[in-house]
Amino acid sequence: MAQDYSQFSDAALDKELAAKADVQLYVMVPMRDGVRLATHVYRPKGVTGPLPTILVKTPYNEMPYKAGTTRSALDAIKHGYALVLQNERGRYYSEGEWEILGHPQTDGYDTLTWIAKQSWSNGKVGTRGCSSTAEWQLALAGQNHPAHAAMVPQSSGAGIGKVGEFQEQGNWYTGGVPRNLFFVWLYGVDNPLRAQPPKGLDSKTIARLARYNDLEAKKPEVNWPTQIRHLPVNEMLQDLGEPKGTFEELINRDGPADPAWRKGGLYHDDKGWGVPALWFNSWYDVSIGPNMALFNHARTVNSDKEASDNQYAIVTPSNHCGFNARSLQVPYKSGDRDMGTVNFDADKEVYAFFDRWLKGDVNAFPKTTPPVRYYSMGANSWKQSAQWPPEGSAPMKLYLRSSGRANSLAGDGKLTAVAPGAGEQPDRYAYDPTNPVQTVGGGDCCNGGLVIAGAFDQRGVESRDDVLVYTSEPLTEPLEVSGFVRAFLKVSSDAKDTDFAVKLVDVGPDGTAYILGDTIMRARYRDSYDKPAMMTAGQTYTVKPTPITTSNTFLPGHRIRVEVTSSNFPKFVRNLNTGGDNEKETKFVVANNALHHAAGEESYIELPVVGRK
Structure with a gap:
């Protein structure tokens, strides 16, 4: 029976990782402009042959010796994968200036190239992540990097600019109306005054420094129910004493059609699509509409027919990124409503999909898999379809x-x-x-x-x-x-x-x-x-x-x-x-x-x- 790491203590996880994994911490991976991105590499101990790789890229502080990170690494190793975990440019020990979506047009591409050149890589990389660890994948998929063999974007709508009838520009708008969620999110994530270590430090020094200083900003608490009413809206964060940053740049744009939305890392539907994908979405997520519209676009754009023929979507009745919660295995409640027993295992689906595309196991995720599996609320049952909306x-x-x-x-x-x-x-x-x-x-x-x-x-x-x-x-x-x-x-x-x-x-x-x-x-x-x-x-x-x-x-x-x-x-x-x-x-x-x-x-x-x- 496969090992379940969910109940391991921190000490037990550290011991298990030491026994099962070869770990390289804070490898400083160079981008084309010389900026280095802090990267962890986890590989099964003693495995000399080339390995398929899972790449997770994030703006969050996932990397420093956290139990969740260790569990993810152990799960990847258990399934026969190397895991590469990387902080976006300008985040924590990654060098450079942060830009929302993490420079996916170049940094994601350059990281795939770096992985494919490593002696331990079989040249096939799958990208995975939820929310901000998923959104950067979309523009990358439009570039069709030869090593990008598969992707699992989960709750990825904030990476979508315009697709079909949706022109939300990364969920900044709905119907041209700005959403307040990003104002709160950017207060916590964007940090123009962030502390930076000296340039040029080697990986060993950075790893030691990170043991006692993870560069996590501790910003003052905010009474958001009051602050969200502040007028004018575009001075909401400056009113808190924040320096101008990403919020001011985005809120002052001239609506959803401003050409500046085309200059960043958002995916727009005039781009191609080159990667087989397993999409995870939720009915109560912030952008379920654009997510399903992009799924349809990826299936029909046919810039890479194999990619378009291998798009799959799973939709649960959960909230944002909630399909990874263990609560879906028991009677599930959303808000005031009982949803029945959803009984869904996201990790099983993810590794089956990766086994198909990164290991070549055609039976792991067979062609007979329905393109769309969705949970119909009210009936509280799983349904499947060859398309979205369902046929009929x-x-x-x-x-x-x-x-x-x-x-x-x-x-x-x-x-x-x-x-x-x-x-x-x-x-x-x-x-x-x-x-x-x-x-x-x-x-x-x-x-x-x-x-x-x-x-x-x-x-x-x-x-x-x-x-x-x-x-x-x-x-x-x-x-x-x-x-x-x-x-x-x-x-x-x-x-x-x-x-x-x-x-x-x-x-x-x-x-x-x-x-x-x-x-x-x-x-x-x-x-x-x-x-x-x-x-x-x-x-x-x-x-x-x-x-x-x-x-x-x-x-x-x-x-x-x-x-x-x-x-x-x-x-x-x-x-x-x-x-x-x-x-x-x-x-x-x-x-x-x-x-x-x-x-x-x-x-x-x-x-x-x-x-x-």
């Missing part, structure tokens, strides 16, 4: 209707397959930026506790008069919704610019309203990110927010619900409604907004229903 899915149009009083749960909003007639009155509400609708669950991550992701009950939110609520009749049979959920809204406002936010909710027989997903669109970008346009009072516009991506089976007795409002804070930056440069302003106006739904001005959603008769 078809759009179901449900109209948002009322008699003009859909405000809150107490209103008369309904969701129906019957199109509205003439004369239905619009639903109206006032959006005040000083009193935004509070975020409760949904997809998010990495925000210092501002938002807890997951399937939380929305009834508290739905009690507000500035939230429009549209609910179907109870279903009489199961309805699987799997794919991209699209909203089409007819709206007007007396403000020059405002936001429109949408949620999809599963309402149980007891009234519990579980969020499935949410989205938002800044009205100025309704036609184009390249040419934003203000609104004119009294004029009706069509707004099509970025799709919600999910799989949920609405069970008999359950109802489908859609919420519409103009804020979702603190997940998304508040629109101040002036039509100006929103992230540089301190003044605001209240927006009086309306959702129209009479004949000729229908507002509706399209649900991708699987197996609809």
Whole structure:
């Protein structure tokens, strides 16, 4: 039986590593410009033949003598791999200046070249990681390095610039609205005043120095629920005493179409794709939509047919990077909702995939493996498909209707397959930026506790008069919704610019309203990110927010619900409604907004229903 290192003490792990591994610490790997990156190499002890290699590259402080690092090394060695663990440029003992995504266009490529030249390497490298240890892999895959034999990107959406209908620029935006999570994340990660060791130190000296100084910055604690309200937004971190850095560079860009987004390490869909990949995603992650859109792109771009023919996706009902949690092996709960026993072993899938592509074991991960395996919530069961959305899915149009009083749960909003007639009155509400609708669950991550992701009950939110609520009749049979959920809204406002936010909710027989997903669109970008346009009072516009991506089976007795409002804070930056440069302003106006739904001005959603008769 294979050794399980999860319960080993730190001392036992150190002893096991000494017995099982040959370890080189703080190897300073040179890049093409002479900058050296701090790198650990772990190899099975006494193995002389060439080895397949797993490369993990990270901006985080994973390297200095940590139990988690040791477990990862022992797991790789147990499966017959060398593990190379590297800090990104400008992080800890790696030289140079840090840039978000770690210079993937050059540093990732140069590291693969270095590994392939080592006497212990068989010339085949697999990249692996979750979140920031995954995102840099995407642009690297577009370069198709000959040693890059396979990749396992997990929760990698912040590495995606534009793909298909998603133009989020590394999750900085949704529908042109900045997300607050990166402001918190950059405060912790970006450190323009970081301490640096003297240049030119040898590996042995650096390894000894790291024993008692790991260069981990200890920044002051921040009251984020208060600080996240700071105006102007672009001075939020400077208000804490921080020097200007990555945050200021990104927040001051001119929206999602700013050409500067093309100059960094983001992957855009005008690039090719050259690497077989096993994608891990989560329904309550920050960017499940772009992740699945990139999976589809990698399958169809055909710049490297073998790579496009070998793309596989696994989607769990967890939060960001949650598929690695042992809790998925027992009855799993997301937010307020029981998800059943997911019973999923991520590591088993990862090593089977690597065995196929790095060792040539064609039986380890056979061609008969379904391209998509996804967990359908509600039904609480695994399903599989040859594509995403699943084959056999078809759009179901449900109209948002009322008699003009859909405000809150107490209103008369309904969701129906019957199109509205003439004369239905619009639903109206006032959006005040000083009193935004509070975020409760949904997809998010990495925000210092501002938002807890997951399937939380929305009834508290739905009690507000500035939230429009549209609910179907109870279903009489199961309805699987799997794919991209699209909203089409007819709206007007007396403000020059405002936001429109949408949620999809599963309402149980007891009234519990579980969020499935949410989205938002800044009205100025309704036609184009390249040419934003203000609104004119009294004029009706069509707004099509970025799709919600999910799989949920609405069970008999359950109802489908859609919420519409103009804020979702603190997940998304508040629109101040002036039509100006929103992230540089301190003044605001209240927006009086309306959702129209009479004949000729229908507002509706399209649900991708699987197996609809």
